[in-house]
Amino acid sequence: MDGRPKSVTQQCGDDYLRRDYYTLNAMVEMEDANSPVTKVHxxxxxxxxxxAIAPKADAFMSSKLWEMKIPDRVTIIDCSAENPLDFKFARHAYDVSDNDWIFGGRITGKSISRIPSSTLLGALEGDYLFAKSFPDSAMLRYTGIRQQINGVHRDFTRLLLPFTGVNNDVSMLVAVTRLRNPTVIDNNMGPHSKN
Structure with a gap:
């Protein structure tokens, strides 16, 4: 591998999504000690x-997010269902912030199939399914993401961390993000914007 990330770009109507998949070595270089990604990792x-495998889901303490001062950077996904479309947002980072909802409304407690953007739904389904399949630290999914969904443009990094359940199957994912640029609400920031 030459060090460049694998990139996937999708567009459907006005929705645009580019994901750059990085190695964990790249994550160490890109995230500093104060990054929410580093803290949760x-x-x-x-x-x-x-x-050898991911920690137990019941060991995760949500109160730690407040101690780390990053509750608005972490989303918890219940991925105990077989069908990835039935994965549920157990807690969303937007629950404690005043961010605009790119989902068209509050999403906590709902399955990912309720996401109105087919572009975002397909991306999350694939990333969550990948993260659920690999409970070891060698295959963590670290991604740079540029997206415009429902007129909201975001540029951030995200790390998906698996947690196991009773049978040592991955039953929970923790998604932690760090904004690279401020969120912009503007329908004119699609794929023509510089990366």
Whole structure:
């Protein structure tokens, strides 16, 4: 591999999404010690405590997000269902912030199939299914994302961290993000914008 990320670009109507998949080595270079991505990754490693697979879901303490001062950067996904369209947002980062909802409304407690943007739904379904399939730290999904969904333009990095359930199957994902640029609400910031 030459160090460049694998990129996937999708567009459907006015919705635009570009995902750059990076290695964990790239993540270490791109995220500093104060990054929410770094903080939650270190917490995940502490919970993992050297084990070969991901930590248990019941070990994750949501109160730690407030201690780290990043509750608005973390989303928790219940992925215990077989069908990825039945995965549910157990907690969304927007629950504690005044961010505009790119989903058309509050999404916590709802399945990902309720996301109105087919572009975003397909991307999340694929990324969540990938993360659920690999409970070890060698295959963590770290992504740079530029998107315009429902007129909201966001540019951020995201790390998906798996947590296991009773049978050591991945039953929960924690998605932690760091904004690279401020969120913009503007329908004129599609794929022609510079990356």
């Amino acid at each position: 270190e917490y995940w490693l502490d919970l993992k405590n050297g084990a």
